[in-house]
Amino acid sequence: MRPLAHGAAHHCFGCGKANRSGLRLNFLVSDEGLIVCRTKIPARFEGPPGYVHGGVIATLLDEAMSKANRACNVIAMTRHLEVDYRRPVPLRSTIEITARHLKAEGRKHFCEAEIRLHGETLASGKALFIAVTKQFLLSRTKD
Numbered sequence: 311m312r313p314l315a316h317g318a319a320h321h322c323f324g325c326g327k328a329n330r331s332g333l334r335l336n337f338l339v340s341d342e343g344l345i346v347c348r349t350k351i352p353a354r355f356e357g358p359p360g361y362v363h364g365g366v367i368a369t370l371l372d373e374a375m376s377k378a379n380r381a382c383n384v385i386a387m388t389r390h391l392e393v394d395y396r397r398p399v400p401l402r403s404t405i406e407i408t409a410r411h412l413k414a415e416g417r418k419h420f421c422e423a424e425i426r427l428h429g430e431t432l433a434s435g436k437a438l439f440i441a442v443t444k445q446f447l448l449s450r451t452k453d
């Protein structure tokens with residue numbers, strides 16, 4: 311596994327190092343394109359008492375899947391996201407998030423992701439991403 315150089319925006323809520331209130335996730339990638347992130351989610355992202363907020367769980371899955379696209383040199387935005395909340399995700403425990411790119415059909419990219427704790431799947435997701443140009447992605451950054 312090696313660190314993923316994803317070039318994502320510095321203030322990204324999921325992975326931006328400059329976003330002090332964000333999740334500041336770090337991702338690894340295998341030679342086969344499997345994305346892995348091990349992290350502990352801080353208490354400020356609480357939903358149910360002691361557990362991660364459901365919106366943050368969706369973010370973790372979405373973020374990991376977007377990195378699976380990046381590992382394929384694809385810049386894409388999430389168009390459709392499905393989340394299966396199987397078990398609550400505890401705060402402050404080391405969870406493992408994995409994601410992979412499944413297939414491409416033209417601009418459409420299909421990915422899947424999971425969150426695990428001690429080998430048990432707590433949440434899983436699938437998403438459709440649509441490839442966009444760098445110009446489209448950066449069109450708001452000059453405002």
Ligand SMILES: CCCCCCCCCCCCCCCC(=O)SCCNC(=O)CCNC(=O)[C@H](O)C(C)(C)COP(=O)(O)OP(=O)(O)OC[C@H]1O[C@@H](n2cnc3c(N)ncnc32)[C@H](O)[C@@H]1OP(=O)(O)O
Nearest residue numbers: 317318319372376385386387388389390418438440442444
């Ligand atoms: C120096 C710079 C470095 C850059 C460094 C890179 C940084 C890398 C950062 C990446 C960033 C990621 C960040 C994390 C991922 C987010 O969180 S992204 C944020 C959340 N997502 C959004 O805000 C996206 C909002 N949606 C949109 O802007 C537009 O819908 C999109 C995604 C651009 C697509 O619009 P569009 O280009 O008009 O595409 P559209 O024709 O509607 O659909 C395309 C195709 O998908 C099909 N489709 C649409 N919906 C569905 C569906 N639900 N089921 C099946 N098919 C569907 C359409 O039928 C169409 O099919 P074809 O006709 O092509 O066969």
